[in-house]
Each structure stands twice: as structure tokens, then as C-alpha cells.
Amino acid sequence: MTPHMCSVLRCLFVALILGQVQAELDFNNDLENSQKFKSIPTTVKTYENDTVQLPCTLNTPFRYVRWHRDDVALVDSRHPELPPPDRIMLWPNGSLQVANVQSSDTGDYYCEMNSDSGHVVQQHAIEVQLAPQVLIEPSDLTEQRIGATFEVVCEAQGVPQPVITWRLNGNVIQPQSNTGNRQSLILDIKSRNQAGLIECVASNGVGEPAVANVYLHVLFSPEVSIPQPVVYTKLGSRAHLECIVEAAPAATVKWFHHGLPVALGAHSTTHESELQTNRSVDHYVNAVRHMLVVKSVRNADMGQYECRASNQISVKSGSVELTGRPMPCLFKINPGTQSSTSHVLVWQTESLLPIMEFKLKFRQIPSKNVTRQVRTNWTELTIPAQATNGLIYITTYTLHGLQPASLYEVSVLARNSFGWSDNSKIVRFATGGEVELPNYSTESELQDDLTEEDFHNEITQRSEVLSASMMFNSGSVNGRGISAFIYSLCLINILRLIS
Numbered sequence: 001m002t003p004h005m006c007s008v009l010r011c012l013f014v015a016l017i018l019g020q021v022q023a024e025l026d027f028n029n030d031l032e033n034s035q036k037f038k039s040i041p042t043t044v045k046t047y048e049n050d051t052v053q054l055p056c057t058l059n060t061p062f063r064y065v066r067w068h069r070d071d072v073a074l075v076d077s078r079h080p081e082l083p084p085p086d087r088i089m090l091w092p093n094g095s096l097q098v099a100n101v102q103s104s105d106t107g108d109y110y111c112e113m114n115s116d117s118g119h120v121v122q123q124h125a126i127e128v129q130l131a132p133q134v135l136i137e138p139s140d141l142t143e144q145r146i147g148a149t150f151e152v153v154c155e156a157q158g159v160p161q162p163v164i165t166w167r168l169n170g171n172v173i174q175p176q177s178n179t180g181n182r183q184s185l186i187l188d189i190k191s192r193n194q195a196g197l198i199e200c201v202a203s204n205g206v207g208e209p210a211v212a213n214v215y216l217h218v219l220f221s222p223e224v225s226i227p228q229p230v231v232y233t234k235l236g237s238r239a240h241l242e243c244i245v246e247a248a249p250a251a252t253v254k255w256f257h258h259g260l261p262v263a264l265g266a267h268s269t270t271h272e273s274e275l276q277t278n279r280s281v282d283h284y285v286n287a288v289r290h291m292l293v294v295k296s297v298r299n300a301d302m303g304q305y306e307c308r309a310s311n312q313i314s315v316k317s318g319s320v321e322l323t324g325r326p327m328p329c330l331f332k333i334n335p336g337t338q339s340s341t342s343h344v345l346v347w348q349t350e351s352l353l354p355i356m357e358f359k360l361k362f363r364q365i366p367s368k369n370v371t372r373q374v375r376t377n378w379t380e381l382t383i384p385a386q387a388t389n390g391l392i393y394i395t396t397y398t399l400h401g402l403q404p405a406s407l408y409e410v411s412v413l414a415r416n417s418f419g420w421s422d423n424s425k426i427v428r429f430a431t432g433g434e435v436e437l438p439n440y441s442t443e444s445e446l447q448d449d450l451t452e453e454d455f456h457n458e459i460t461q462r463s464e465v466l467s468a469s470m471m472f473n474s475g476s477v478n479g480r481g482i483s484a485f486i487y488s489l490c491l492i493n494i495l496r497l498i499s
Contacts, residue, residue: 036060036120039095039111043125047206050101054124056094056111065094066112069105103128106159131207132158136200136214143217144189145313152185152214154200162202162210169196192218192248192285217284221314222247224307230321233297234352241292241320243307244275250286251309258303262292269293294322302418324418326351329358331412331427332394340404340431345412347424348394353416355385355393362410364403365428385414402431 039055046052056065067074067090075084075096084090089097094113098105109124134156144150156162164183166173175185187194195218203209223246233239245251255262255270262268275287294301301322308317332346349355360381383397393414402408409428414421 036115036117037113037122039122041123043127045127045129046101047129048101048103051097051099052101052105052126053091054096054098054109054111054126056096056113056122056124058094058113058115058117058120060115060117062094062113062115064114065090067096068110068112070107074109098126101126101128103130103159128159129206130157130159132156132162132202132204132210134162134164134200134202134210134212136212139212139214141215141217143219145219146189146192146221148189150187150189150216152187152198152200153182154185154202154212155182156200156202156210157181158202158204158206158210160204160206162204165201165203167197167199167201168194187216189218192220194218195284217248219248219313222251222309222311222316224309224316224318226307226318226320229319230323232324232327232350232352233322234324235297235299237297237352239294239297239301239322241294241305241307241322243290243309243318243320244287245290245307245309246285246287247309247311247313248285249311249313250288251311253288253290253307253309255290255292256306256308257301259306262305267295269295297322297324324353324416326353326355326393326414326416326421328422329412329414329424331410331424338429338431341402342398342400343402343408343429343431344396344398345410345427346394346396347412348392349414349421350392351414351416351421352391353418354387355414355416357385357415358383358395358397359413359415359420360397360410361412362399362408365407365409404431406431 036058038057038059042054044052044054054067056067064076064078066076066078067088074088075090076082077090077094087099087101089099091097094111096109096111105126106128107126109126111122111124113120113122134154137153137155142150154164154166156164161181164175164181166175166183166185173185175183183200185198185200195216197213198216199211199213201209201211225244225246227242227244231239231241241255243253245253253272264270269292271291271293273289273291275289290307292305292307302324303322305320305322306317307320308315310316327350329347329349332348334344334346338344345360347358360383361378362381363376363378366376383395385393386395399408399410407428407430409426411426412424
């Protein structure tokens with residue numbers, strides 16, 4: 001017989017012997033089987049490259065033992081001439097050893113024994129623990145515009161099955177989809193603040209958690225901020241107009257004056273400087289300070305300027321006014337004693353050109369039926385400006401002929417050769433004292449009065465403050481503390497009746 005023929009016959013013999021196993025195995029570990037086995041069914045949880053031994057011993061001597069993993073025959077003690085698979089060894093007592101365990105060794109193992117008591121089968125298992133591995137899609141970097149819907153998919157592998165968690169810039173967030181070892185995170189991009197590091201973290205208690213990430217860059221239209229909306233100057237001076245632009249992608253900035261592009265050259269130039277920020281999340285955002293420099297201001301240079309920024313997303317702009325007008329006046333608290341029919345006002349302003357005059361506006365708040373309809377009109381006074389050596393003007397003016405124990409409000413403007421300043425903030429005072437209300441607007445409030453409800457609430461909230469101020473001023477009158485106190489109490493009652 002030729003060697004080739006012997007090899008073929010040997011293969012057929014092995015197939016015949018091992019092929020009978022499936023038909024003979026009884027996979028039901030019933031009570032009778034368990035009573036015959038000295039060993040107990042075991043599930044061994046182990047790690048790669050470890051060595052595992054699965055026990056299989058009877059309470060009585062056995063004739064032979066066979067081992068199988070799932071449907072694959074491994075070893076049979078009746079046929080020692082058949083070599084077992086690599087890393088598999090059968091011990092004389094019937095136990096099975098698996099060396100250098102691999103993930104492919106995970107499965108169910110069956111020990112079949114035959115003895116004088118009969119034929120029995122015992123089931124064992126090997127579960128090779130695997131540290132988690134994770135994949136994320138997309139990976140590395142993605143750019144999304146505001147308004148977009150963005151999906152990140154994470155798939156994790158490991159034994160036991162890993163648990164997946166999501167983090168955005170270190171903060172845990174909940175996914176919208178969860179299917180086994182595959183999860184989806186869906187983000188509606190509503191703000192540039194959603195930019196940052198998205199992490200998929202998989203953990204199963206084996207080794208260190210696995211982390212995969214993607215950086216999200218949110219693209220947005222330019223954001224224009226104006227540090228100084230009004231730039232005060234004078235003819236012949238050097239003026240700097242500034243705007244700060246943040247954008248992603250980077251924006252292109254152009255300056256316009258009265259709707260026309262500013263001609264750059266010897267008279268006007270621009271400068272740019274990138275802002276240094278410590279932001280780690282949106283480090284990709286381009287933040288630049290843009291400066292328009294007018295080297296020697298002329299009449300024609302006065303007026304509104306537009307800082308217009310554009311990128312692939314949109315176009316945004318901000319306005320800067322270059323003017324020679326005075327700055328808005330600011331009322332100062334007058335600590336002096338006030339009378340019941342007059343009031344001393346003190347205000348301050350600044351102007352690069354001489355101030356010619358002031359316009360003082362005041363009106364009385366009625367003491368009965370305080371509504372929008374019955375509020376009195378503004379009285380305007382023109383007050384000549386006093387000469388000063390510097391740029392700051394401090395003016396004192398006394399209003400005479402006021403009603404005793406009454407409440408007034410006042411505003412003032414200043415004028416130089418370039419025109420009138422903006423209105424000052426409105427100040428309210430009572431004959432006998434004054435209180436500044438810093439939350440008031442300027443010119444808009446001169447045109448639009450408060451509603452009846454707002455006005456009523458305002459009077460109620462301010463009456464005690466006004467009264468306290470008047471008590472302080474009246475109590476300082478020389479030697480007349482008691483009469484001043486009585487006068488203040490009367491004034492308090494009047495103010496409460498107003499409210």
C-alpha cells in the first residue's frame with residue numbers, strides 16, 4: 001500500500017471515530033449525571049495567554065474520556081495516536097488543559113465519560129475576558145454649521161460587552177440611540193458653544209476603558225463687537241475706530257463711511273491684530289481686532305462708519321460714530337442744603353472743542369392722579385457755558401420757582417460747534433433733596449414716557465430712598481434738627497400719597 005493511500009485511510013478513520021461523537025453525546029446534565037461526577041460544572045473567566053484547566057472526574061473509575069468544544073471534537077483517551085489540537089492537553093484524571101488561551105477559545109466544553117456505572121456528560125465553559133476596543137465615526141475632526149444635525153456613531157467590542165458613555169468637553173451626555181454594542185449620538189448644532197471634544201468611552205471592567213474621540217468645530221457667521229461706539233475727536237486730531245470680529249471660518253473685514261468704502265492711503269489706514277485667548281474648546285475661532293486710523297480728522301471724516309465682516313456663512317457689521325460733539329453730561333450729587341422752592345444742579349461733561357451752551361430740560365411729576373396722560377411737558381432753559389482751561393466742563397445751576405414738596409425730573413445737553421450732545425441720563429429730585437436714577441435711558445425716555453403701571457411701581461420703590469435723602473439734608477440745617485425731622489415726615493406722607 002502506498003504512503004498516500006495510508007494517509008487517506010488514516011483521515012477516514014479519524015473522521016469516522018470523531019463523527020460518532022455527536023450522535024453518542026447526551027447534552028442533558030440531569031440529576032443522575034451530577035451525582036456520578038465528582039467535579040462540578042465550571043465557567044472559567046480568564047484572560048488571553050493564561051492557562052485554564054477544566055475538571056472532569058468521577059466518583060468511580062472510568063474506562064475512557066472524550067472532550068468536545070461546541071460541535072468540535074478535541075481529544076479521546078481511546079485514541080492516543082491522534083494528536084490533540086495545539087495548546088490542548090488531556091490529564092490522566094480526565095481533566096482538560098488549555099494553554100496560552102486566546103479569544104477563539106471562548107465557548108462551551110463537554111466532558112464525556114464512560115464507566116461501569118454508565119455513560120455521562122458534564123458541561124464546562126471558558127469565557128476569555130477582553131479589554132474594550134472602540135471605533136468612532138467620524139473620527140479626528142468634523143466641521144458643522146450652526147443649524148446642522150450631526151450624528152456620531154460609536155461601536156465597542158469586548159468581553160463582557162462594554163458599556164458605552166458619551167462626553168462632550170468632559171461632561172457626560174445621553175445618546176439618542178442604543179443598540180447593543182453600537183450607539184449613536186445626534187447633536188442639533190444651535191450654538192458655537194457646542195464646539196469641542198466628543199468622546200465615546202467603552203468600559204467593561206477589564207483593563208482600562210477605551211476612548212475614541214472626534215473634535216467638533218462649529219462654523220458660524222462673524223460676530224462683530226464695537227468697544228467704543230462713539231469716538232469723540234476734533235479737527236486735525238488722530239482718530240482710532242475699532243471693531244473686534246470673531247468668526248469661523250475667518251472673516252474678511254472692510255470699512256465703510258456713509259455707505260461707501262473707505263479709501264485707504266496716506267489719510268486713512270487699517271491695522272489688524274489677532275487676539276490672544278486662553279480658550280481650549282474653540283481655539284480654532286479666528287478673533288481679530290480691526291483698527292481704522294484717520295491720521296488727521298477733517299470735517300468730511302465725521303459721521304457713521306461701518307465695520308463689515310463676511311465669511312462663507314454670512315455678513316455682519318457694527319457701527320462706529322466719529323464726532324466732534326460733546327460727550328453726554330453727567331449729573332453730580334449736590335451735598336448742599338436744598339430749599340423747598342429751588343434746587344441746585346451740578347453736571348459735568350467733556351468736549352475737545354469749546355462748549356457754547358447747555359439746554360436744561362425739566363418737568364414736575366404731578367402729586368395727584370399720576371398717569372401718562374397728565375404728566376406735564378418739558379420746560380427748556382438755555383444756559384450759556386462758562387469758559388474753562390481744560391476739556392472738562394463742570395456747571396452749577398439753580399432752578400428757582402419750584403413747587404414745595406414736589407418731585408421733578410431733569411436732563412441736560414451740551415452744544416459745541418459740531419452740534420448737540422446726546423441727552424444725559426434723567427435725574428429725579430424732590431425739593432429738598434435729589435436722587436440719581438442710573439437705570440434710565442437718555443434720549444429715548446425724553447420721547448417715550450413710562451407706562452402708568454411702570455411709573456406707579458417706580459414711585460413706590462423710590463419714595464423711601466428719596467425721603468431718606470431729604471431727611472439727611474434737612475437734618476443738617478444748623479440747630480433745627482427737630483423741625484427738619486417733622487418737615488421730612490410730612491414730605492414722606494406726601495410721597496406715599498403720590499404712589
